[in-house]
Amino acid sequence: MTAEATDFDVIVVGAGPTGENLADRTRAAGLSTALVESELVGGECSYWACMPSKALLRPPAALSAARAVAGSREAVTGRLDAAAVLARRDSFVSHWKDDGQVAWVAGTGAELVRGQGRLDGPRRVLVRTPEGGERLLTARHAVALCTGSRAMLPADLPGLAEARPWTSREATSARAVPARLVVVGGGVVGVEMAAAWQALGAEVTLLVRGGRLLPRLEPFAGELVAAGLRAAGVDVRTGVQPTAVRREGAVVTVTLDDGDSLAAEELLLATGRAPRTEELGLASVGLVDGGWLTVDDSCAVRGVAGDWLYAAGDVNHRALLTHQGKYQARIAGAAIAARALGRPLELGAWGAHAATADLAAVPQVVFTExxxxxxxxxxxxxxxxxxxxxxxxxxxxxxxxxxxxxxxxxxxxxxxxxxxxxxxxxxxxxxxxxxxxxxxxxxxxxxxxxxxxxxxxxxxxxxxxxxxxxxxxxxxxxxxxxxx
The missing domain is CATH 3.30.390.30 (FAD/NAD-linked reductase, C-terminal dimerisation domain)
Incomplete structure (x- = not known):
């Protein structure tokens, strides 16, 4: 039975960096705000993406920098201590506990609501709690969807489910170094994780369907990264893709379209991202469940009347990067507050309520060598x-x-x-x-x-x-x- 509704000015669904920043902005404007989260407060970036991946990549980069200069090179005599690197990674993700993030949310004055939230009509969010109950939240002014994205796995690869492949989550949180790792995908996740696990002692093969790595960047970027990976010992293969996978015990076999096959302890599929909107109840407000959300420059969702529904971060597909999500959150939070308080919006090219940086000025770093x-x-x-x-x-x-x-x-x-x-x-x-x-x-x-x-x-x-x-x-x- 659904409890009586609790009213807030703003409801934010998703407490990753984007949701946290949006809630912080609306609270700073004096609007009561609920922050709904089904997993760990802090989201993908804090526990399975930016922070752990860079914690894995920094020690190899530091070692490489020392070895690149005469004098310090001679002082470096050992290999990376994989156990120490993984332990340092664990500390940066707070051992997958969100106590610190929960305390931060409390400090903003927002109310944290644990559970799976979904839209239940205009300005209504129904939360399925961890205890199995339901809680109905209603918003006077706005609901903001900040649920991010998830790894997208190929639906037509035979044997995939039984092979138990890694996604970006397993690749950044693994407890031990696999002897052999096959990585599929030449984007940022693929090249960074290939670099990290090779440096930690795995034998890594990187499979890229297209002709170059990092295809959205300048061609020379992918060429130099490929050369760096090969110099580090990664077997980089372009123009090839898996046609089937099979796991037998501890070993997964990957069959390739060129007739070759590879055996490894782990297989990482870094083949794109999909929006986490399939369980958001979008159909209840006339949108399509499971799709990316299209927004205007204030991050208000198009196709929903009344400027009450917003989407910031990965879920709107403008720029799938944490810093861009946080930027959008500040824009959306300011726009929500302006509309709620009856103030005019600044939506020009340099307006405070327009996410113009998503259009042609998105910065990105790939932390390879x-x-x-x-x-x-x-x-x-x-x-x-x-x-x-x-x-x-x-x-x-x-x-x-x-x-x-x-x-x-x-x-x-x-x-x-x-x-x-x-x-x-x-x-x-x-x-x-x-x-x-x-x-x-x-x-x-x-x-x-x-x-x-x-x-x-x-x-x-x-x-x-x-x-x-x-x-x-x-x-x-x-x-x-x-x-x-």
Missing amino acids: PEVAAVGLSAEQAERAGHRVRVVDYELGRVAGAALLADDYQGRARMVVDLEREVLLGVTFVGPGVGELLHAATVAVVGQVPIHRLWHAVPSYPTVGEIWLRLLEAYRDAPQDASE
Whole structure:
């Protein structure tokens, strides 16, 4: 029997980083807020994605950095301690306990409601509690869906269910290093987990259906990452995919479409993401269960009258990255508060209630060796969008700061310039430690800083950041009709 409804100004379904930030914004505006969560407060990023994956990848990167410089190289005599790496990973995910996150939510004044929440008509959320009961919540102003995404497994791969494959969750939370690991997928999860487990002692084979890794980024990024993985010992195979899998005891056999087969203790399928909306009750408000949610720039869901339903983070498919979800949460929280309090919305290009950064200025770091850091449009994307561009490349190893950072530093930088306005549309760096260069590029792209002003942002010498000067010089010296 459903209990009497509890009223709130705002109900947020999903207490990952996106939901937490949205609830924090609505509470800061003085709106009573319920935060509904069916698993651990803190969500995918805190326990099965960003935090554990980077905790696994950092020790190999630190060891590689020490070995890249004469003097420190001679002091490094041992291998990674896999047990210590896994123990450090466990500490960063709080041993899969959410006490600290629960305390943070309480500090905001939001009410945490444990259980599986689903829409039950306009402004109504029915929560199935862990005890098996139900609790009805109603929202005076808004319901925000922040339920994220889940790993998507191929539905037509024979033997899959019996093979018990890893998804990103198992790959980041495994308790021991498998002797052999087959990774399927050349996106971010695939390349990062291949790098991490190879460094920890597994024999890793990476299978990529297409012709290159990281296909959404500049082609040279995937090429350099593939070279780095191969140098580390990963068997990288492109243009191949599994046709069947079979587990017998501790060993899974993967049959490939080129006639070969592989045997391993574990199989990781990193083949895409799907929205966690199949049990959200979307049909009760006229939407399709199980699909991605389309939103406007305030993150209000399209097709639902009244501006009361919002979707932020992965679930709206604008940019499946934690930092973008948190950004959307701040935008959506501000928009909900403005509408609730009768204030005008600022929805222009630079408005406080418009998630414009999702359109053409999304930053991303791939924590492989070498790292990849990119923001904005690739050259191909920019040309496809109709821009007349000039592509400027520079070898990072020729920058004095990079040469000091690592002996025989290998890397590359690219900026994509809109020739009509002479502003940057995109920037990509590949090389050791380039993630720390990314925010400067993000500011330049988002701020649409003209090239003639970037000349006056003087980089410190000798740092890797001097790459900016070299890129600008290369742009200045390029033939006036140069474009790709």
